Amino acid sequence: MKEAIANYHAAQSEADRTTCDTLLSLVDLVLPEAQGRVWHVHPVFFLDDNPVVGYSVLKGGVRLLFWSGQSFDEPALSPVGKFEAAKARLALVDDVDERNLR
DSSP states (O other): OHHHHHHHHHTSOHHHHHHHHHHHHHHHHHOTTOEEEEETTEEEEEETTEEEEEEEEETTEEEEEETTGGGSOOTTOEEOSSSSOEEEEESSGGGOOHHHHO
8 A cells, every 4th residue: 555655645746745745754753653544546555444634736736535534623724525524735845844743
């Protein structure tokens, strides 16, 4: 599965690849038990077969998605859809707030 994520990163622009690499390092650090795989074309990390967090490269940056993000007390996240997901848009690697993501 790591190879599929590495291939996803390799296909991105240098700026987006740097952001994705940073996010992957943080997920590995904070959720070492999570199993990552490319799911619906994007890296997603699972705990007990439930998606928890993932990211995808979109026009203008990287979208970081938390499947239960609406339950977080985090103003930097925007609701997604009608369920509990929430997202953050990261235009540059400098937009990744490591402390806040932990």
